[in-house]
Amino acid sequence: MQDIDGLVESVNNLAAHSKRVSSSLGARALVLGKFLEVATPHLTIAQCSVIGQAFKRGIEDVMALMDDTALPQEFHSELLSLTNTIAADLEGQSGRAGR
Incomplete structure (x- = not known):
């Protein structure tokens, strides 16, 4: 019986940890998404261009580093999306007139 109780406790601890990690990631995504939504319209054409190029290079670098890492398809799908x-x-934004 102790083994079962220990197993149940381990599963509960793992579930609680997963919930904390998911909540943290969700909060980060929410804050960063809102920041992008608010900040992007205030960028100039030149800023959008420079940031866009640097962003693409950064993502390419990260993807190259992760080539040998086995991650779920959902991760790759969400990353690309x-x-x-x-x-x-x-x-x-860089294509908008008058910027």
Whole structure:
């Protein structure tokens, strides 16, 4: 019975840890998303261009480092989706007239 109680406690601890980690990542994503939403419209064409190029290089560097790391398909899918969204937003802002 002690083994089962210990196992249940371990599972509960793991679940609590996963919840804390997920909450932390969710909060970070929320804050960074809101920052991008608010800051991007205030960038000049030149700033959008420089930031967009640096962002793409940075993502390429990270992806190259992760080539040998086995990660779930959902990770790669979300990484590419969010990268493309941010890159498109920067390109869209740099294409606006009068900036």
